[in-house]
Amino acid sequence: VIAKTHTGDLICSPMSAVSALSMVAYGARGDTETALRSGLHFNVDDNIQKRGLKTLFEELN
Numbered sequence: 349v350i351a352k353t354h355t356g357d358l359i360c361s362p363m364s365a366v367s368a369l370s371m372v373a374y375g376a377r378g379d380t381e382t383a384l385r386s387g388l389h390f391n392v393d394d395n396i397q398k399r400g401l402k403t404l405f406e407e408l409n
Contacts, residue, residue: 363408370401 366388373384384390390397 367405374398 369388373388376384
């Protein structure tokens with residue numbers, strides 16, 4: 349969609365991508381959840397991962 353209306357450079361911060369994909373991953377189920385968690389390297393206990401992301405977002409705000 350962006351490519352149809354924007355022909356210049358596009359900048360997306362890694363933190364923005366992780367933030368958005370993390371929310372999607374925690375709402376996903378089945379193969380989609382597995383693929384997202386693998387791609388994001390979410391290989392620790394779910395509670396630890398969620399606390400870590402929460403702390404990071406709180407510190408950034």
